[in-house]
Amino acid sequence: MSEKSKFSWLPVTTLSDGAELRLPLHVLKGDRPGPTLGLTALIHGDEPLPSVPIIRRVLELIDPAQLSGTVMALPVCNPVAAGVLARNSPLDGANLNAAFGESGEDATIQPVRTVSEQIAAVIIESFLPHLDYHIDFHAGDDGLAVHMIEFTDDPDSTAMARAFNMPILLRDEWGANQLWGASARLGAKVIVAECGGGGLLYDEWFERGVRGVFNVMRQLGMLPGEVEKPPRQYVVDNTHGHHRNLVLLRQREGGLLLPHPAINPRASFDGQPIEGAPYLAQLLNSYDLTVHETYETPFARTLMLAAAVGPAWRAAGDTVYILADADAAEVWE
Ligand SMILES: [Zn+2]
Structure with missing residues (x-):
């Protein structure tokens, strides 16, 4: 990384092959006092793009003379899972983003912890x-892009979500076992940037992520300059007790997923409601060469929070769409 940011390792444990498990920490201090912004990625080991390049570019572009405060980045929170490009850890099968709970008072065999819990403990402590x-x-x-900012009804989280300038926002609640819940418990204001994927429109997603971080930093007063006005934003509510208008669509069978031509990558990147497509995608069985599944649009106007953006070879049970009813969403102009 650039010379202006300091790079060090946070030790976690020693693996059975003798390798040290450690987390990479980058710290960039501004010349002026101010708050500390944390950037994290790869808590799920199969999400390196564009997350890691966004963090690299942000650290590269910030001029310490312009920065009020500090940026701390952990680009790889879960090296064990990232090493095999898997969502969960191959060592304990756990989703690291469910390992951040506080240990119970009645625990009798502390401090014995799974590898994922050990990683979580280092992130919590250091x-x-x-x-x-x-x-x-x-x-x-490569075959699926996600596009939403998750936030809570905390005013600072809301302001950060708005300033990231993505068109779709998801109002949510952080689970106590999640990284976000632990971060909020320790006093930080948090948003989750569900930002693209590694396939089509990679460059645009990368640019959007970098611009989003910079705009949030201007909003927080960490960088000078005018805050860019957000585009029209649709706010989907996923909080407890609210009408849940989200549909998570998984394909039942594995095979070749062929999106309808109207569901092009640009349509999903723009984040505006999809109207009039007769269906979202079809699943072609590559053996008998017939269509086995057709995924319909569930709403008259559909927001795509996650979407298969091009033809892709996908496994049975994979997520292909996360959809919401545009007419049930709040609209922020
Ligand atoms: Zn994830």
């Missing part, structure tokens, strides 16, 4: 306490 603000990056894969 990273999260420094943060005032936190952006956690997630992504899709």
Whole structure:
């Protein structure tokens, strides 16, 4: 990384092959005092793009003379899972983003912890306490793009979500076992940037992520300059007790997923409601060469929070769409 940011390792444990498990930490201090913003990625090991390049570019572009405060980045929170490009850890099968709970008072065999819990403990002890603000990056894969900012009804989280300037926002609640819940518990204001994927429109997603972080930093007063006005934003509510208008669509069978031509990558990147497509995608069985599944649009006007953006070879049970009813969403102009 650039010379202006300091790079070090946070030790976690020693693996059975003798390799040290450690987390990469980058710290960029501004010349002026101010808050600390944390950037994290790869808590799910299969989401490196565009998350990691966004963090690299942000650290590269910030001029310390212009920065009020500090940026701390953990580009790879889950090296064990990232090493095999898997969502969960191959060592304990766990989703690291469910390992951040507080240990129970009645625990009798502490401090015995799974590898994922050990990683979470290091992040809780050595990273999260420094943060005032936190952006956690997630992504899709080569065949799937995710596009939403998750936030809570905390005013600072809401302001950060708005300033990231993505067209779709998801109002949510952080689980106590999640990284986000632990971060908020320790005092940070948090948003989750579900930002694209590694396939089509990679460059645009990368640009959007970098611009989003910079605009949030201007909003927080960490960088000078005018805050860019957000586009029209659709706010989908996923909080407890609210009408849940989200549909998560998984394909039942594996095979070749062929999106309808109207569901092009640009349509999903723009984040505006999809209207009039007769269906979203079809699943072609590559053996008998017939269509086995057709995925319908569930609403008259559909927001795509995650979407298969091009033809792709996908496994049985994979997520192909996360959809919401545009007419049930709040609209922020
Ligand atoms: Zn994720």
